[in-house]
Amino acid sequence: MTRVEGQAVVSARGARAQPAVIGLGLGLNAKLRTEAGARVTMACSGGLEVVVGPESEIDVLGLLDHETRPFGLRLIDGIAGFLFSSEDGNGVQVRTPSAVAAVRSTEWAMRVENSASAIFTREGTVFVSADDTVAQLSLGKGIDVSSSGKIGSVTDWGSARIEEFDALLGAEW
Template identity: 30%
Template sequence: MNTTLRSILAAALAAGLIPYGAAFAQSAGCTVSRDAGARQVLSCPGGVTVTAEAGAAYSLVDRNRDGSPDSASLRRKAILVDVDNTQHAGGFQVVTPQAIAAVRGTQWAVDVAGGQTSVLVVRGSVAVRRPAGEPVLLSPGEGVDVTAGTGPLVVRRWPAPRAAALLARLGQ
């Protein structure tokens, strides 16, 4: 991306003309659409699909420059990540202020609000840890709430109403 285009995108982002995640999604090789709930749905090369809640503050990163994002940075609200491990090699991670959630191939939701990151696994398994700390492994239906600190992370089976409420925000 040349300097002029980067400047134009930065100005459009600052003015609120382009949703935060959209510009970064385009640079990560993804196509962006909207669903009926005003959520962004990003279809990316390599079997990665990201659904972002309206107003989510996130960006996608293609660290190895293979044309498919391998990481998301999430600062506010929720995203649902679906990684098809038959198409996507090398895993995928979501980095928030409180946690890092990493997988090889699965579907999971990550929500950032009020100084806490919540992770819920829909399919597959996800390793979650603080930036400095030991990981816990989540299976389908399990979640963890991560706050600042050093205490152990507690994996819990999420009650159906809590899981349904988060997934409904993401069009599921």
């Protein structure tokens, strides 16, 4: 972790939960939970930076290992932003209770509330799949996926909705 604002806890199978602190890494099957007002920034290999917003919970599903598979996370609840500083990374695949998003070399964010997902692309292209449907998001586009997995239309997100994501993720995103 490269930045921790507020209270966050890291846990792993068979280990006691511990406070999130700068320098602490997350291994396979680790879980990160942030409290209200908290944000955690994690630097991952391949030039990926993940910003986890307040009242969020993520699980690490897979680690970059110099193969072609992407880094994997499960966003159980809350919001996370994803920033790539290079085009050399293997990408990231994020699962939520209702959707899957997969990308390389882009800037985007995903929020889960009541098992419904909202995905926004600030730069690049994001592919979102749910209920056997795949949508492609480009610059400034977003999509909502219901808690049952019904995928909505790709739309231009207005400034109010983008500013809401910005406020939750903070200056790092």
